[in-house]
Amino acid sequence: DIVRELETCCATSQLLQGVRVLITAGPTREAIDPVRFLTNRSSGKMGYAVASAAVNMGAKVMLVSGHVALDCPTGVSRVITESAADMLNATHEAAKQADVFIATAAVADYTPINVADRKIKKNAATLNLEMQRTTDILATIKQTYPHLFTVGFAAETHDLMTYARSKLERKNLDMIAANSVADGKAFDQPTNALEVVWKDGHTSLPEMDKHALATALMQLVAAQYLQRKQPTHDHD
Amino acid sequence: DIVRELETCCATSQLLQGVRVLITAGPTREAIDPVRFLTNRSSGKMGYAVASAAVNMGAKVMLVSGHVALDCPTGVSRVITESAADMLNATHEAAKQADVFIATAAVADYTPINVADRKIKKNAATLNLEMQRTTDILATIKQTYPHLFTVGFAAETHDLMTYARSKLERKNLDMIAANSVADGKAFDQPTNALEVVWKDGHTSLPEMDKHALATALMQLVAAQYLQRKQPTHDHD
Numbered sequence: 003d004i005v006r007e008l009e010t011c012c013a014t015s016q017l018l019q020g021v022r023v024l025i026t027a028g029p030t031r032e033a034i035d036p037v038r039f040l041t042n043r044s045s046g047k048m049g050y051a052v053a054s055a056a057v058n059m060g061a062k063v064m065l066v067s068g069h070v071a072l073d074c075p076t077g078v079s080r081v082i083t084e085s086a087a088d089m090l091n092a093t094h095e096a097a098k099q100a101d102v103f104i105a106t107a108a109v110a111d112y113t114p115i116n117v118a119d120r121k122i123k124k125n126a127a128t129l130n131l132e133m134q135r136t137t138d139i140l141a142t143i144k145q146t147y148p149h150l151f152t153v154g155f156a157a158e159t160h161d162l163m164t165y166a167r168s169k170l171e172r173k174n175l176d177m178i179a180a181n182s183v184a185d186g187k188a189f190d191q192p193t194n195a196l197e198v199v200w201k202d203g204h205t206s207l208p209e210m211d212k213h214a215l216a217t218a219l220m221q222l223v224a225a226q227y228l229q230r231k232q233p234t235h236d237h238d
Numbered sequence: 239d240i241v242r243e244l245e246t247c248c249a250t251s252q253l254l255q256g257v258r259v260l261i262t263a264g265p266t267r268e269a270i271d272p273v274r275f276l277t278n279r280s281s282g283k284m285g286y287a288v289a290s291a292a293v294n295m296g297a298k299v300m301l302v303s304g305h306v307a308l309d310c311p312t313g314v315s316r317v318i319t320e321s322a323a324d325m326l327n328a329t330h331e332a333a334k335q336a337d338v339f340i341a342t343a344a345v346a347d348y349t350p351i352n353v354a355d356r357k358i359k360k361n362a363a364t365l366n367l368e369m370q371r372t373t374d375i376l377a378t379i380k381q382t383y384p385h386l387f388t389v390g391f392a393a394e395t396h397d398l399m400t401y402a403r404s405k406l407e408r409k410n411l412d413m414i415a416a417n418s419v420a421d422g423k424a425f426d427q428p429t430n431a432l433e434v435v436w437k438d439g440h441t442s443l444p445e446m447d448k449h450a451l452a453t454a455l456m457q458l459v460a461a462q463y464l465q466r467k468q469p470t471h472d473h474d
Contacts, residue, residue: 036395037344037419038278040270071307108273111360121395121419124347124371131367135360159272159357183273183357 017224019060024100025053026093026107026139028068030086034131035118042108043183046070048155048194049106051216053078056104059220064100066092068107086110086136093139097147102227104153105140112136141173148174151227156180166199176200177226179219198222253460255296260336261289262329262343262375264304266322270367271354278344279419282306284391284430285342287452289314292340295456300336302328304343322346322372329375333383338463340389341376348372377409384410387463392416402435412436413462415455434458 027049032040046067054075056063065080066089074080081096083089086109097103112133122129144152154175156166159182166180177200195209196219207218263285268276282303290311292299301316302325310316317332319325322345333339348369358365380388390411392402395418402416413436431445432455443454 034276037393038276038346040274040276042274110274111358112365115364121393122347127371128351129348129369131369133365133367135363157273157357 015058016060017221017228018056018102021061021102021224021227022064022100023053023056023061023102023104024064024066024093024096025049025056025104026066026089026109027053028070028072029108030068030089030110031084032086032110032113032133032136033084033117034114035120035122037121040110040112040114041068042110044068044070044108044157046072047192047212048181048216049104050075051212052104052106052220054213055216055220058217059224061102064096066096066107086113086139090137090139090142093143094146097143097150100147100150102151102153102223103143103147104155104223105143106155107139108157109139110136138173140175144174151176151223151230153177153179153223157183159183163197163199163204166197170199170201176230177223200226251294252296253457253464254292254338257297257338257460257463258300258336259289259292259297259338259340260300260302260329260332261285261292261340262302262325262345263289264306264308265344266304266325266346267320268322268346268349268369268372269320269353270350271356271358273357276346276348276350277304278346280304280306280344280393282308283428283448284417284452285340286311287448288340288342288456290449291452291456294453295460297338300332302332302343322349322375326373326375326378329379330382333379333386336383336386338387338389338459339379339383340391340459341379342391343375344393345375346372374409376411380410387412387459387466389413389415389459393419395419399433399435402433406435406437412466413459436462 028046029042029044050072053063053065057077063078065078067080067082081092083092113136115132115134140154152175156169156178158165162180162182166178170178180197181194193209194212194215196207198205207215264282265278265280286308289299289301293313299314301314303316303318317328319328349372351368351370376390388411392405392414394401398416398418402414406414416433417430429445430448430451432443434441443451
């Protein structure tokens with residue numbers, strides 16, 4: 003049965019043998035001019051740890067990453083992207099070959115409407131930067147590839163669980179991993195904690211090293227992914 | 239005479255023995271909310287290379303740096319700063335103990351007027367980010383400590399020399415090192431080229447490794463600094 007199969011697979015750590023896992027990680031950069039850009043405090047550490055954990059479980063891993071100070075994990079195929087639009091394009095392309103999609107990247111929600119092709123001079127005392135919404139990578143990919151087992155991340159300063167459950171439903175995701183970023187928590191730190199939420203369950207993963215946390219998360223992902231792929235038949 | 243003294247010093251590479259050199263380097267980060275910030279493409283490589291070159295010439299070097307992916311050079315005393323305001327404070331404090339000030343940092347010219355204490359939600363289709371001018375670190379430090387031999391950097395996409403000469407005069411600097419950042423040139427690259435301008439002269443340093451370039455620049459700085467400190471007396 004599925005339980006015994008899971009136990010056997012877990013024991014050999016090859017639960018995701020042959021499964022193609024696509025992961026986005028790190029921040030995006032939205033150019034204001036040739037020199038300046040908008041970004042965020044994501045170090046990419048959590049996403050890279052998830053990529054390593056997936057490789058260790060036998061998955062074929064593709065990583066679409068923003069600029070980070072991290073080396074590509076062994077066995078992972080990586081592409082570096084700049085803006086939210088670049089990351090969407092690269093993810094779109096890679097998603098064609100994926101079974102599981104884990105969106106850990108901290109993607110810009112807004113991007114400048116006008117990008118100056120010369121460095122903006124500081125003549126004025128004030129500057130108004132007009133921005134518009136970027137395309138939502140997570141929602142777009144799930145809409146385009148509904149078969150993809152899709153895991154979102156949510157970094158919130160407040161109302162963690164409420165926001166996580168709402169995001170799961172709104173974007174039709176299979177799982178959400180939510181973490182608190184209040185007081186700079188999680189960003190560029192070696193440890194993190196996650197609230198993991200799916201349609202009919204949730205688990206709290208307490209604060210631990212990001213690599214241990216990534217392994218625990220990938221075991222939850224694998225369990226839910228395999229359960230969906232091979233549903234139990236009570237009456238068989 | 240001064241020429242022989244320079245030659246002797248150059249030969250022993252200890253031209254700046256006992257001289258206290260303060261260097262700013264890297265980008266600043268202007269917070270929009272607890273997660274997002276505005277920054278720029280400076281890697282800090284040029285400033286860190288200048289710090290190493292100054293140490294190698296016998297200087298006592300203090301480095302006020304933004305967040306970069308570089309280790310502190312051997313023999314250098316470093317403080318890491320976040321925003322333009324933080325960098326100004328740290329530089330102000332360090333300048334009290336300095337003889338030479340070299341401002342290589344890429345400091346934000348504008349900073350958001352209102353910093354949100356919660357992560358901004360992406361409810362609206364557009365977002366207007368209102369920003370105001372930051373305090374000019376280079377000009378402020380030179381005004382406060384007029385005795386400081388002060389070297390500015392200028393990264394420009396266009397009209398390099400015109401802008402460099404104008405900045406030298408406007409900010410009452412002793413020297414300007416200008417480089418082109420057109421087409422992403424200079425940023426995060428191992429090589430660079432500089433136009434070095436002072437009151438009564440200028441030199442072009444052609445494209446070379448940033449460490450070689452930093453040494454060539456520091457030799458120009460040392461020559462001008464020592465000449466001013468010990469002016470030649472033609473009639474002696």
